[in-house]
Amino acid sequence: MLRLSQGQLNLLEACPRKFQHTYIDQLGFPTALEYQEQINWGNQFHLLMQQRELGLPIASTSRSDPLQQSVAAFIQAAPEIFQTPPDTFRQSEHSRSLEFQGYLLTVIYDLLIMDDRQAQILDWKTYPRPQQTRWLKQNWQTRLYPFVLAETSDYPPEQISMTYWFVRGQPDRPTQPERITYAYGPQQHQQTQQDLAHLLNQLTHWLDRYEQGEAFPQVGRSSGNCETCSFAVRCQRVDWETPIASFPDLATIEEVTL
Ligand code: SF4
Numbered sequence: 001m002l003r004l005s006q007g008q009l010n011l012l013e014a015c016p017r018k019f020q021h022t023y024i025d026q027l028g029f030p031t032a033l034e035y036q037e038q039i040n041w042g043n044q045f046h047l048l049m050q051q052r053e054l055g056l057p058i059a060s061t062s063r064s065d066p067l068q069q070s071v072a073a074f075i076q077a078a079p080e081i082f083q084t085p086p087d088t089f090r091q092s093e094h095s096r097s098l099e100f101q102g103y104l105l106t107v108i109y110d111l112l113i114m115d116d117r118q119a120q121i122l123d124w125k126t127y128p129r130p131q132q133t134r135w136l137k138q139n140w141q142t143r144l145y146p147f148v149l150a151e152t153s154d155y156p157p158e159q160i161s162m163t164y165w166f167v168r169g170q171p172d173r174p175t176q177p178e179r180i181t182y183a184y185g186p187q188q189h190q191q192t193q194q195d196l197a198h199l200l201n202q203l204t205h206w207l208d209r210y211e212q213g214e215a216f217p218q219v220g221r222s223s224g225n226c227e228t229c230s231f232a233v234r235c236q237r238v239d240w241e242t243p244i245a246s247f248p249d250l251a252t253i254e255e256v257t258l
Pocket of ligand 1: 235
C-alpha cells in the first residue's frame with residue numbers, strides 16, 4: 001500500500017508531474033548548502049525538544065548558542081505547553097496512520113497533548129512566521145493532521161486543534177516565538193474528506209495511466225511553479241541557458257523524522 005504524507009499531498013496538488021519525478025521516478029536534486037544548514041538547524045531543534053519531552057538532559061551546548069537560546073525562548077513563551085496537569089496524555093513525535101481509499105495516510109505530530117476536553121496537535125516550524133498565512137490554512141498538513149486524529153481517536157472534530165509554533169519568531173525578533181492556531185470542526189472534517197477523496201481518485205487514475213506509459217499531468221505555466229522547479233528543463237519550461245532559482249518549497253517540506 002502506498003504511504004502518503006502531508007508533504008506528498010502538497011506536492012501532488014501543486015504539480016502531479018513533480019510528484020511523479022520526485023516520488024515515483026525518484027529523481028532527486030542535491031539541496032543547496034544554505035538550505036541544508038536550515039534543515040540541519042530544524043532537525044537539531046526537533047531533537048532537543050524530543051529529548052526534553054523524554055526527560056533527558058539537553059546537550060550541554062553553550063547558553064549563547066542560538067539553538068539553545070531558541071529552545072529557552074520557546075519554553076518561556078509557551079509555558080502552558082510544558083506545564084500540563086499530571087493526568088494529561090502527551091507524546092512527542094507521535095505517529096499515526098489511516099487507511100483511506102487504498103492509501104496509507106501517515107502523520108507525525110511534533111507534540112500531541114490530550115486531556116478529557118481537547119486534543120492539541122503542535123508543530124514546530126523553524127523558519128520565520130510567514131507574512132501571508134492563507135496558504136498555511138490550505139496546506140495539507142493543516143488539513144490532514146486533525147483529520148487523521150479525528151478518524152483514529154474518540155475526539156470529535158470540534159475538540160481538536162492544530163497549532164504551529166514559529167520558534168524563530170521574526171528576523172527582527174528572533175527570541176519571540178509566534179504561534180498560529182487553527183480550530184477544527186465537523187465542516188472542516190467533511191471538506192477535508194471530500195478533498196482527499198478527490199485528490200486520491202486522481203492519483204489512482206494517474207498511476208493507472210503511468211503504468212501504461214503516460215506521464216502525470218504538468219501544472220499550467222501560469223501557476224508560476226515552474227520558474228523555481230528543479231525539473232523545469234526536463235519539462236521544457238525553460239531552456240538550458242536559463243538559471244533556475246531552485247529552493248525548497250515550504251509547503252512541501254517533509255516532517256522531521258527522528
Ligand atoms: S517544471 Fe513545472 S510542470 Fe514540470 S515538474 Fe516542475 S512544476 Fe511541474
